[in-house]
Amino acid sequence: MSSATSFYDFKPLNKRGTEVPLSDYKGKVVLVVNTASKCGFTPQYKGLEELYKKFKETHGDDFVVLGFPCNQFGSQEPGSDEEISTFCELNFGVTFPLFQKIDVNGETAAPVYTWLKTQKPGVMGLKRIKWNFEKFLIGRDGKVKGRWASTTTPASLEKYVLDELESKAEVEQKE
Structure with missing residues (x-):
């Protein structure tokens, strides 16, 4: 989807295969x-679930984590969408939305990931995901506000998320 101008232009499939x-x-x-x-x-x-719950308590539905399982790195996500979902719920209490397993690199990369990488290239301008648990923060305006490597913990993103959540007043004033 080369004509995409924001995050909101995409329609990925959830874990049940629904757009x-x-x-x-x-x-x-x-x-x-x-x-x-x-x-x-x-x-x-x-940590992702803790971040999700923390901001849900303080900001209601204004923040969400979206998980996109991917098996492109060391075949570390071999299960079906149902198996992945069950694993996440049982082992980590995940309640945030999980989507259908996708590719994030190459010709078969999900369009939303192709767009994310174009909007916010990685180190040295590389437009590829390096490993599992790379993170993109999308602002209220549908634009990519930040990108972090796998080694960045969810807890260390609290300030960035909070800054974007508090930008609500600016968005409302511009409308």
């Missing part, structure tokens, strides 16, 4: 993460 218009998240702050269940970074699911 989800990302426009459903318009006006919200969104943290997008490519995930895997058998990775050294898998415990970040816990």
Whole structure:
């Protein structure tokens, strides 16, 4: 989808295979993460859930984490969408939305990831995801506000998320 101008232009499939218009998240702050269940970074699911719950308590539905399972890195996400979902719920209490397993790099990369990488290239301008649990922060305006490597913990993103959540007044004044 080369004509995409914002995050809201995409409609990925959820874990049940149903199209989800990302426009459903318009006006919200969104943290997008490519995930895997058998990775050294898998415990970040816990931190992502804690971040999700923390801001849900303080800001209601204004913040959401979206997980996109991916098996492109060391085959660390081999299960079905149902198996992945069950694993996340049982082991980490995940309640944030998980989508259907996707590719994030190459010719078969999900369009939303192709767009994210173009909007916010990585180190040295590289337009590829390096590993599982890379993170993108989407502002209320549908633009990419930040990108962080796998080694960045969810807790260390609190300030960035809060800054975007508090930008609500500016968005409302411009309308």
